[in-house]
Amino acid sequence: MFVLFIVPAYAEISAMIPRSGSIVRYPQYAYWGLRIFPYLVGIHMGYTAVVTAEVEAIVSYLSAFFPTLMVSGVPSWEGFAVAVLATYFLLYNGIVILHCATSGAGLPLSMAYV
Numbered sequence: 615m616f617v618l619f620i621v622p623a624y625a626e627i628s629a630m631i632p633r634s635g636s637i638v639r640y641p642q643y644a645y646w647g648l649r650i651f652p653y654l655v656g657i658h659m660g661y662t663a664v665v666t667a668e669v670e671a672i673v674s675y676l677s678a679f680f681p682t683l684m685v686s687g688v689p690s691w692e693g694f695a696v697a698v699l700a701t702y703f704l705l706y707n708g709i710v711i712l713h714c715a716t717s718g719a720g721l722p723l724s725m726a727y728v
Contacts, residue, residue, distance in 0.1 A: 665701060672700045 677684035683693035
């Protein structure tokens with residue numbers, strides 16, 4: 615519900631002061647230095663938790679086909695290896711697609727990596 619109030623504010627600020635990294639920059643402009651640190655830690659934890667949850671879901675779904683990946687609901691060593699590889703490929707492909715989409719190569723080249 616509160617997002618409905620936050621999004622127009624960010625949109626208005628983005629139009630007035632266009633800067634890269636706006637989700638971090640604008641609070642820094644408003645509150646300065648160390649006051650923004652807890653906010654940045656929260657953003658970092660949120661972004662990190664999304665990737666971790668996706669990888670855990672991938673390993674748990676794959677354990678239906680490969681039962682050795684999870685033992686009693688906890689990833690085994692094989693599951694851990696699959697989780698590390700899944701994290702690498704998720705992050706690498708996300709960066710490649712973002713680069714292709716923003717570098718002028720556009721959508722046709724980014725679809726080659728999907």
